[in-house]
Amino acid sequence: MERLLEVTDLSAGYGAVTVLRGVDIHLDAGESIGLFGPNGHGKTTLLKTISGLIRPTAGAIRFSGNDITKARPSNIVNAGLIHSPQGNTLFGDMQVHETLELASIAKRAKGGSRKNLKSVFELFPRLEERRTQKARTLSGGERQMLSIGCALMCVPKLLMLDEPTLGLSPRLKKELAAAVGDIAKSGVPLVVVEQDVEFLMALTDRLYMIEHGEVVREIDKANAPDHEEVMKLYFGEVSH
Numbered sequence: 001m002e003r004l005l006e007v008t009d010l011s012a013g014y015g016a017v018t019v020l021r022g023v024d025i026h027l028d029a030g031e032s033i034g035l036f037g038p039n040g041h042g043k044t045t046l047l048k049t050i051s052g053l054i055r056p057t058a059g060a061i062r063f064s065g066n067d068i069t070k071a072r073p074s075n076i077v078n079a080g081l082i083h084s085p086q087g088n089t090l091f092g093d094m095q096v097h098e099t100l101e102l103a104s105i106a107k108r109a110k111g112g113s114r115k116n117l118k119s120v121f122e123l124f125p126r127l128e129e130r131r132t133q134k135a136r137t138l139s140g141g142e143r144q145m146l147s148i149g150c151a152l153m154c155v156p157k158l159l160m161l162d163e164p165t166l167g168l169s170p171r172l173k174k175e176l177a178a179a180v181g182d183i184a185k186s187g188v189p190l191v192v193v194e195q196d197v198e199f200l201m202a203l204t205d206r207l208y209m210i211e212h213g214e215v216v217r218e219i220d221k222a223n224a225p226d227h228e229e230v231m232k233l234y235f236g237e238v239s240h
């Protein structure tokens with residue numbers, strides 16, 4: 001099976017602070033993976049390092065057969081590895097359709113913007129209804145949809161989503177999860193960071209638990225933990 005993403009012995013951090021220590025993860029063609037673990041233990045740092053925003057201090061990253069360890073973020077985007085970051089990274093004064101069109105300036109997206117816009121609006125009808133609304137006036141969930149929409153405008157070969165449902169109400173979380181599920185079903189492999197293991201297990205094929213910047217556990221559907229085990233993973237022994 002072709003290996004789409006291979007991260008080997010990766011270390012990275014911020015200045016003198018090491019966050020990731022010897023991380024090994026991989027994703028085969030046709031599968032999606034999830035990353036979970038406590039807050040502040042390196043999941044976002046891992047996505048940023050894969051997408052070239054942080055230079056690793058050791059290790060290697062291969063995407064679609066090419067070494068991208070030292071590649072520029074723009075070249076990584078053009079290779080089809082697209083990162084939808086955590087939090088609000090949109091331009092507040094830009095309208096929904098302008099924001100999506102701007103995302104099409106990536107070299108690989110040029111030419112297909114009308115078709116891509118149509119599929120983003122099919123996936124997120126709420127965005128089409130608000131096409132001329134400014135990003136800053138959108139709700140948290142709508143902003144999240146717009147952010148994912150921007151990533152889709154770049155026609156990902158692999159899409160990395162950092163906590164797409166962070167801060168959303170249960171109803172919106174369900175709506176967004178269904179849309180992300182549709183993205184996966186359409187054949188786009190995903191790397192999803194989320195705290196919610198059950199949510200991740202429903203959406204992806206395999207999970208890695210990241211703790212203190214290291215992969216401490218790999219989980220697949222066959223050994224998926226139940227709710228109590230998940231609590232133990234996060235908090236140690238659970239007393240009743």
Ligand SMILES: Nc1ncnc2c1ncn2[C@@H]1O[C@H](COP(=O)(O)OP(=O)(O)OP(=O)(O)O)[C@@H](O)[C@H]1O
Binds near residue numbers: 043044
């Ligand atoms: N720009 C930065 N400069 C210095 N330290 C940083 C920077 N960004 C993150 N860190 C630190 O790196 C560590 C890992 O953060 P990271 O955001 O990767 O964790 P995370 O697992 O994604 O957490 P969360 O689930 O809260 O998003 C934390 O201790 C954080 O404070």
